[in-house]
Amino acid sequence: MCTVTYIPSRDGFFLTSNRDESRHRSAALTPGVYSGGRHRLIYPKDADGGGSWIVLKENGAAAVLLNGAFLKHMRQPPYRVSRGVVLLEIMQAMDPLKGMAQIDLGGIEPFTLVLFVQGNLWECRWDGHWKHIVSLDKTHPHIWSSATLYDERVAKEREGWFEKWLKDRKRIAPGDIVSFHHSAGKRDIRNDLVMNRDNELYTVSVTSIVVSGEGSRMFYNDLATGREAVAAFDSVSTLSFRAPLKDGKKRWEGLTLTDFKSRWERLKLAARRFRVRLTHWEYWPTHLIYAPVYPYWLWLSLRGRSFFFFNAANPRIEYAGFTHERKSGIYQQLPSRYYPRTQFCAAGARPDEVAQQLANRALHFPLIAKPDIGERGTQVSLLRTDAQLEEYCRRSKVDFLIQEYISYEMEAGIFYVRVPGEARGRITGIVGKEFxxxxxxxxxxxxxxxxxxxxxxxxxxxxxxxxxxxxxxxxxxxxxxxxxPYGNHCRGAKFIDCSDRITEELSAVIDRICKRVPDFYYGRLDIKFTSWDDLLQEKNFSIIELNGAGSEPTHIYDPAHSVFFAWREIIRHWRLLFRISLANAERKKIPLMKTREGLRMLVTHSRYLKMMEQL
Structure with a gap:
């Protein structure tokens, strides 16, 4: 899709493509045989748009798509339909070249199409206004690099790699070409054929079409999983050599020694993961960890006559911050100097509108994007480029926030409680985070x-x-x-119990900060800061998130602690939550949440999370 080579052979040709994509894009489906009118088509399917970037036709025609035409263009979404879908429409035509010439491309993003049809090689470009179709010498090798990713200097440099590689070979086999597409470059990870730019945009697959006197077929290599597949119009050869066989045949039949070794290694890895989860309680499912202490929650509920007795703990925060609360609403209650500069973006916001809003507020890359309602680091992304911002806007189906990236090296979660009527609050736990x-x-x-x-x-x-x-x-x-680069336990961060840093001085500082948040009595502050000394002086720190009644005392996840310690801490904090919420309910005349309302809250949040997981 972004690097393509064409090489003629004695009785056919090789057409090979490296696909460079954003990490936010879903993995493609491996090549399969699809109906294409009079002739069937083979192509890998884009899981997001339903189109493809490379297609082999049963009559020997082939095509591959590159983003952009002659120069890098300014994207102006929304576009009428994806370029991958346009490619399929062209290849389904009786004459794909005529299909390209006649198709209406209004509202389609610029692209380059390399097309081999009826024994001739064509280069077709759509620049957003005009089509440019030229015939190329099919007896001469060619290489293309996407204009959206590689400037003229890099494209010329790649041509040099290609020419040198060709000179060193008298005969070329399909494996040689795939090897070139895997390894060509000069150790410049941003511009080698297998590239990576800030771990956000990188090469995800290599696909090669081979057309010869023996027939035509497509080779596919998914670089993320290492999976390889070959597809041909013979129904037997369309199966990946790793695919399980059906119709009663043995699962292991036809596998090579390499396949057995690969399966064995995967089994050993799965066994190691299972053993780690089994012997390290911090990785157990949440409900399994909490199951022994749920009876204590039930006891508190009976005492408070409400299963959802927590709702008065933080009266100004929706649901007291137990679940489904909006981060944007919480930030509005914080003094602006305490949290990162933040831009709210509604679901479906156009990327150009978001970019203008960020420019108006002088928010520059790198940036952090995250859902306005979320948990456990779901869909939190570090954005470094306009393309990554555009991709996040396109994929997000929920309201989200864009924040300035806080580069302070230290991060900690500080749990704070203040019983209504008491003059001072206190810290009940501190967790340090190692990315x-x-x-x-x-x-x-x-x-x-x-x-x-x-x-x-x-x-x-x-x-x-x-x-x-x-x-x-x-x-x-x-x-x-x-x-x-995120301090989330479920994304691999190591949590260290730093409660030994609790001092009268630090408690006074955190108490002053939390008292500036109206009616905040219970929760955890996730803070980034330069040093403990600076935090004591209330400088060089930023509250990344303020969590309410649903906060966990996350210092329990220090690997040095036992699950029994965790249970004691959970019970201790639930007891404080109960005491604070009932005190507020009595002092401020706040009715405790009824069961029907609480169940509606949980169901709404559960549906919301399932929707996010599907994106």
Whole structure:
């Protein structure tokens, strides 16, 4: 989609594509055979748009799509339909070249189409206004680089790599071409054929069409999973060699020694993950951890005559901050100097409108994007470019916030409580957060370093999806590489109990800060800061989030603590929550939440989370 080569062979040709995509885009479906009018089509399907970037037709025609035409263009969404869908429409025509010439491209984003049809090679460009269709020499190799990602200098440099590679080979096999598409470059990760830009935009797959006297077929390599597949119009060869066989055949029949080894390694890895989860209680499912203390919640509910007795704990926060509260509403109650500059964006906001709003407020990259209602780091993203901002806007189906990125190195969660009527509040726990990272030894790959630690081993799947082949790089000795720059336990951060830092001085500082939030009595402040000394002086800090009645005393997740310690702390904090909420209910005449209202709150939030997980 972003790097394409065409190489003629003795009785056919090779047409190969590297697809560069945002990490927010869903993984494509492996190539399959689809109906295409009179002739069937083979193509990998884009899971988001339903189109494709490379297509093989049963009569030997082939096409591959690149983003952009001659120059990098300014995107002006919304577009009428995706370019991948346009490609399928062109290839379904009896004569794809005529289909390209006749199709209405108004409202379609610029693209380049490399088309081999009826024994001839064509380059077709749509620049947003006009079509440019030229015939190319089919006996000569060609290389294209997407104008949206690679400037003229880089494109010329890539042509040089291609020419040098061709000179070194007398005969070319399909595996040679795929190898070139995997390895060509000069160790410039931003511009090599397998590229990566800030772990947000990177090469996700290599696809190669082979047309010869023996027939035509498509090879596909998913770089994130390592999975390989081959598809042909013969129904048997369309199966990936890794796919399980049906019709009563044995699951292992036809597998090579390499396949057995791969399956065995996956089984061992799954067993290790299971053992880690089993022997480290901090990774147990939430309801399993809380199950032994639920009876205590029931006892408090009976005493308070409400299963949802917490709603008066923080009267100014929706549902007291137990769940489904809006972050934007909480930020509005904080003094502006205490939290990152924030822009609210409604669901469906156009990227250009969001960009203008950010410019008006002088908010510049890098930025943090996150849902206005969310939990456990779901859909939190670090944005570094306009393209990443546009992609986040396009994919988000819920209201979201864009915030300035706070670069302070330290992050902690400080749990604060204040019983109504008491002069001062107090700190009940502090958790320090270590982001998921590796430190190079000069010999091991990032993947090998990750597999040595139980915490990072559990994140290996998501990290592979995000970083792909970059996990096979070998960091220099002593170099620390942060892989997940978020302080979320479920995303691999290590939580350290720092409650020994609780002092009268720090308690007084946090009490002053929290008293500036109207009617805030119970919750956790997630704070980034430069040093503990600066925090004591109330400078160089920022409240990333303020969490209410649903806050966990997250210092319990320190690996040094037992599950029994966790249960004691949970019970202690629930007892405080009960005392605070009932005191506010009596003093401020706030009725406690009824069961029907509480159930409606939980159902609404559950549906909301399921919707977010599907995006």
């Amino acid at each position: 998921l990272s590796v430190t190079g030894d000069g010999r091991s790959t990032v993947r090998e370093l990750l597999m040595r630690e139980p915490r990072s081993l559990l994140q290996l799947g998501s990290l592979t999806s995000r970083y792909g082949n970059l996990l096979d790089n070998v960091p220099a000795p002593g170099i620390r590489q942060v892989l997940v």
